Amino acid sequence: MEPDKRDSLIPQESKNYLHTSMVHPLLREWNSVDMFKKSDLIWPIFIHADDENRKQEITLLPENYRIHYDDIVDVLKPLYEKGLRSVMLFAYIPETEKDERGSKALEGPVNKACINIKKELPDLLINCDLCLCPYTSHGHCGVFLENGELDNDETLKILGDIALNLIRDGADIIAPSDCMDCRIGYLKNLFRANKLKTPVMSYGSKFSSGMYGPFRHACGSAPSFGDRKKYQLPLGSKDLALRALERDVEEGADIIMVKPGIFYIDIINEASHRDFKRPICAYQTSGEYAMLYYSAEKGVFDLDAILIENLTAYRRAGCDIILSYFTPRLLDLID
Amino acid sequence: MEPDKRDSLIPQESKNYLHTSMVHPLLREWNSVDMFKKSDLIWPIFIHADDENRKQEITLLPENYRIHYDDIVDVLKPLYEKGLRSVMLFAYIPETEKDERGSKALEGPVNKACINIKKELPDLLINCDLCLCPYTSHGHCGVFLENGELDNDETLKILGDIALNLIRDGADIIAPSDCMDCRIGYLKNLFRANKLKTPVMSYGSKFSSGMYGPFRHACGSAPSFGDRKKYQLPLGSKDLALRALERDVEEGADIIMVKPGIFYIDIINEASHRDFKRPICAYQTSGEYAMLYYSAEKGVFDLDAILIENLTAYRRAGCDIILSYFTPRLLDLID
């Protein structure tokens, strides 16, 4: 083919030449979403009450620890000074304190941590996870009927009682992760009946994922029988995920969450295109943390670079807030 | 709060009770997307011509190898019998054969592999990667003007010449990964001018990602200076990604690709909501492969389970075809 013939085959539509929007770093930045600010980070922490073993390593969650409720302020203060503004508290209790109804949740280590934090760091926003699984002997997120099915309504009532105590002790936001039906509506109704204005962050779209391994070590919350497929979402179902988010919005959720983040960025994207009009939070789960951490260690990529790429993805998809085990690292990485 | 008071706070909207759609495995399946079929998989392979070292290990890409063009049929035949229907061929040549214009690409190992495959496995669909970076001494995807900027039009012409040779030797689909502006339009115009109906698979949305490490080992295509930020997409720019996809569709792409898959599932999702009306392909990149492989090895999760969860995400987001280094494993995993 002759050179001049080839010239005539080159497209002439100026708008299709995109490199002009990428020639300068500032242009690339202007065409991109902004990174999370420090105040958009929530650090998930596991609280325990074991006076003998106060800083507990967590299997597959390197550089993260279970923290004693009386040490939590010392851990948080330096991070608060770096810009940390919000935490999510989970509990860890020994098997011996568990029962079928998770009774220990009414007065557990998280209650004590809330009291301690509110006293010393009153401006730090405390999110409290709300679920039975760290407290039940069977490790499930609800209580059961005699026929082996979940008793949805009874579970709602227990969750409500736990939530009221957490609020009494200082919780600013209640974040139910239990996946029972209509828990948002119940909690909002309950709080209002008690003249409380505590917001609710809904784990609205929580999948039955393989990404929770290290978390279950951290919380000691693996189910002792069966699985959670009847109350956590099927992996392939965009429909049920969106129905769950819409349900929670309709029942009054103040913030909605997608969990895990990775593999579910399409769900964040779908949520951001809907008219939900409240912040969308992603949970960068323990499996994601471990996966990025160990792969970087292996040399697959640079940890800080891939972490920024990952967070960029959450922002691009429409995420407002992020729950991340990397929060202490990010407080240094984000300026 | 009295028990009966609590009962009155439980929401009564039947449609908000979602567990009914999750009680039976078949219901969960009916509410979910289907898995990829075997014929939706494309296996990326690296072809070389080194007679001394015919099965070459690839750093950070365990269980994958660079394959000699005369061994390729032996490698493919058993996989073809298991259901493999499509491959994507990349080249690896020694530094000594490279020059500024990537001249070796006109008659390289991929050409020979095409001839071999077409002779023995005529039904296997051959996708050929089209780029200069495996062949240029500087490792960039285009040729340069004297001022150090990419010469977009000249690069298009070189790519076109390479493509015509690949088609002559048996390529069924040409897949330009170079990110030059308007390459799709040029190639489609060129092919039609030559009475060819070869389809074009556009790497339409290709990000400047940290996920390409092992690939660059495999292809020997790391740039010797600078980076690719002026022609690969900025990580945070959904806008430029969609403009690039729309441009390629408008110029006649037969198939469009999002690369990498992971972290960019929102882009697949956006593409699937647009009216592009051609198959969407995701590239599960080398970094994703290594990350899943090594993390499973570390015990973070079960490899097969997480692989299915990952592929499920691609499907749920709207992906039709997948390029995966796990293809041989998937031929066993998918029934």
Next chain:
Amino acid sequence: MEPDKRDSLIPQESKNYLHTSMVHPLLREWNSVDMFKKSDLIWPIFIHADDENRKQEITLLPENYRIHYDDIVDVLKPLYEKGLRSVMLFAYIPETEKDERGSKALEGPVNKACINIKKELPDLLINCDLCLCPYTSHGHCGVFLENGELDNDETLKILGDIALNLIRDGADIIAPSDCMDCRIGYLKNLFRANKLKTPVMSYGSKFSSGMYGPFRHACGSAPSFGDRKKYQLPLGSKDLALRALERDVEEGADIIMVKPGIFYIDIINEASHRDFKRPICAYQTSGEYAMLYYSAEKGVFDLDAILIENLTAYRRAGCDIILSYFTPRLLDLID
């Protein structure tokens, strides 16, 4: 007109040359929807209790039979082994057992079939049709007020009582085909009040069609007076069809159906474009079965080929699940 003049009249827009997307079978497949999987099929079966005549031929429904409740497991077992995962049970009772309220429905042959199937094939998902017409002396789907109009609320209560018995006996899904107003809401409310999580498949869009002839032979359910135009949808009304589907979704239907499939593919298509977020089922009715069967017998087309073309249409329009009398044939035809 001179040859060169004609050349200049040929369009030059590459994207308008579509044959490139059709040159290879794999490309045609990638541009097409996938076929139903075996687990997407539901086989409709008619159950009776006549010990004298256990395998009953059905007029105009060749190769289908009414089956005795004690034979049903023997019929299903070999199909289950081929991949059958779901059935829909209908009843046939003699005229002598019918009355104005369809009382026999509370304890009929379908109840016994459920018990038998659950015992031997516990994983097979049992859908039970819910309607009065096979049991009423007048052959209508509801009971009447003295003024000759349907008593909608009273019918709902009777249907609810029948449904509770079916669930007790093993029904996994209740599928009301009666077309009463607000039956989905009533059933969902009723089930929740009874702590049941049984899903409901709504015959949401059921037209007053000419395609039900052979079915009425099978069920013995032709109305003895009048027609069903006051409760089945007018043939030309897309508006009422969509209002009915939206109503059922709002009332909590877990699965929605369009019936018949043929001639109503536009309704399936409309439904799939709405944000219903639950599986869409099509009923390939008895008239469709007979029409394809006898036309193929006449030589108009090849039965297997046209059956695949027909199912492809349902999939292309957005159908997730299919009720088909061809199910046994399809278990062989679909791989």
Next chain:
Amino acid sequence: MEPDKRDSLIPQESKNYLHTSMVHPLLREWNSVDMFKKSDLIWPIFIHADDENRKQEITLLPENYRIHYDDIVDVLKPLYEKGLRSVMLFAYIPETEKDERGSKALEGPVNKACINIKKELPDLLINCDLCLCPYTSHGHCGVFLENGELDNDETLKILGDIALNLIRDGADIIAPSDCMDCRIGYLKNLFRANKLKTPVMSYGSKFSSGMYGPFRHACGSAPSFGDRKKYQLPLGSKDLALRALERDVEEGADIIMVKPGIFYIDIINEASHRDFKRPICAYQTSGEYAMLYYSAEKGVFDLDAILIENLTAYRRAGCDIILSYFTPRLLDLID
């Protein structure tokens, strides 16, 4: 469950009670689409030039005949008086007159029929099918390159020459059914260059269907080798169907067609939702005709009733005009 308890479970949303919109025939009509008018019908006719056998029966197309060009006016006149306003003319020629390029098409029986009709029934709108397959020895719709592939551009030129002759002889609309790429653009450009304002009806969405059996008998146009899968649409591809329609609209088609109608009502529906701004025509193909005819004969349904139901479906989906072999029957059925 107590009666009063059941009452409280009945939904109270007035808007969900739809029977109120169906109680009176006029209400059902007001909620429905209108039927085709007689002037919306196009009758497809096969024209031959065999003086020995002037009224030829057509296998599997009962009550339809191939008609001699000199008999056509006699056949049309009584129908014209009943309201027929449009026909589509196809050709039938003996094998001995066929060649590789379909040369007979330039001066065939359709040309003579056009002259005859225009003389006697000048107001009858004549659509002329435009394709090579009734005239080529190989039975394909285009001519071939030496490599066995279709020569798209050469075919366009031949089609253009045929079209110019048909217009010269009286054709009012040219309807290319050949499925070559960009034929609409070529014909529109050609007509404008010849100062002609003849409209083009595009067979825009023509599937590779099993519904064309009787037609191929009628036209003698079955391909002698291979199939049409490289130029007729894959059955499962909504994407390619819509791309083809959009292409034809963009190239200036005056009317667009979906063929076959049955099984492709979703495509009509999709087309009607797009902003095509020209009439949509459905082709009720020969297979559909035979299927309805023979099934009614067998007793599956009443022919007139099912025919009305079928046409209602086309209208409901958005169809403006219909090509039907039932046209003579419909001229009596439609008032």
Next chain:
Amino acid sequence: MEPDKRDSLIPQESKNYLHTSMVHPLLREWNSVDMFKKSDLIWPIFIHADDENRKQEITLLPENYRIHYDDIVDVLKPLYEKGLRSVMLFAYIPETEKDERGSKALEGPVNKACINIKKELPDLLINCDLCLCPYTSHGHCGVFLENGELDNDETLKILGDIALNLIRDGADIIAPSDCMDCRIGYLKNLFRANKLKTPVMSYGSKFSSGMYGPFRHACGSAPSFGDRKKYQLPLGSKDLALRALERDVEEGADIIMVKPGIFYIDIINEASHRDFKRPICAYQTSGEYAMLYYSAEKGVFDLDAILIENLTAYRRAGCDIILSYFTPRLLDLID
């Protein structure tokens, strides 16, 4: 009305109680858009070449000055250190240097400023305003035909020549403010023909506003006769504003602008809802600057607070970048 009666009138929908989303500062922040970053600011500066009067006050634009091209680097350096990353350069020349075609624009003070800045601050992104009005004796933005109408095409050519010189001297982005038709397409075509990748920022939606008073003092660009209503947008026309933006996007604009910002926040909002996929810039015009400055001086509000409120509005409406005379103040105000 009795107290208990009143209680029953209080709405019970939890989702309607919004104060829960406002109880904590972090919740209010999470529910709000982020503020501009420093790198999102562009500082507009007026450049002159009068060696006698190097720092010139500007009427009604307090704290802003016209700057000599040899002083510009000294002015910019300290701001660059505070985070300034981008400027927009305008020219001021004496009346004596003006002519009908604005010839001085080809080699004016802005050219010299570009050269100086690029030498000392190569990373600072230079936007150059492109218009004739500061250079023409008649003060209009284009040249005229003999009949007194604008000569659109001739103006395009002059603008193109000026732009090429600015790029030669260091301009990173060309920002045409002239409002001629199709200037974006012309400039993009021109730049590509010259192998340039300079981006274009379109003053896409520029209204014929009363907010430009101080600017005309700064530039000396008030028209000597007539007004600009034939080429700047009518104040009340959302339609023409959006058609202009869409036109510029279609012609390849890299960035689009709305000017003025205030009173036109609805246009920014409309633009952000369209799928323009490029950054949206607002011009906080000179009138806005003066209005806020003098009103704060009068005590109507606090300047910093109202400035943040104003910028928040631009962000909330969808603005990515802002041109503001307050930029030096904002570099201190934004952290």
Next chain:
Amino acid sequence: MEPDKRDSLIPQESKNYLHTSMVHPLLREWNSVDMFKKSDLIWPIFIHADDENRKQEITLLPENYRIHYDDIVDVLKPLYEKGLRSVMLFAYIPETEKDERGSKALEGPVNKACINIKKELPDLLINCDLCLCPYTSHGHCGVFLENGELDNDETLKILGDIALNLIRDGADIIAPSDCMDCRIGYLKNLFRANKLKTPVMSYGSKFSSGMYGPFRHACGSAPSFGDRKKYQLPLGSKDLALRALERDVEEGADIIMVKPGIFYIDIINEASHRDFKRPICAYQTSGEYAMLYYSAEKGVFDLDAILIENLTAYRRAGCDIILSYFTPRLLDLID
């Protein structure tokens, strides 16, 4: 670049040449929205009861005065003759008459003004502002619980009692500006329970703005401690603004308001795109009035011209009615 080369770069798309729609004043008008009519204006007035000082100047609100309830008719009559059709009444009472519950609001100066106006100008539509802040000793808009939080429900009841008295005395529309949750629903329920059909204008989207300074002088309503950030909207939150508007619409608001207008034109625009189906009112606040007034005085722009430009913006964004302190001036300006 040669002249002819430049000609070929000029875009040829006729639709992109927009000046044709702007050449004639009538064309510009046809492309623009209409101005408000006089009957679309509402004049806000402050009413007091101080017999000693009957015409009170208001700091920073030049040409506006607090008016004695017995002078109000004299003030309104000449304006009514010019076309004024609606007023909004606010109260001013001395500090000595205020208490914690704003008891004076039950029988204050506004009640007397209503009686006077209704007697003399019965056709003038009276809107009465409904809030506690002009009457409470703490200056907040609600009453407090012991824990320092607002008592939402108790405030609703007080507001309801005040509203009933205003209606008794002649108020035509009640306009609650208090921002309590669910006040619209409560008032609508309350009015219906009292057989009243008084419409409610909701301050649905009222931001915590810096634009209320002069108003607080006028009303004496600045809070004595804290701020209103827990009940007025965060400046950056489009989401909460829209949730509030949607809530009020859902609860039955007859008219909805956005306040302030300036900086919030995007919210008006968003509201006008939603399907609210009731008039949208903008409040051109006291800060806007002062800002335009003093800036024009300074010479930044002409007051009448900029006022028309500002009102044009409200109309263009979708505003139906406007509350403006400029109303007397506008009665002269609008013809």
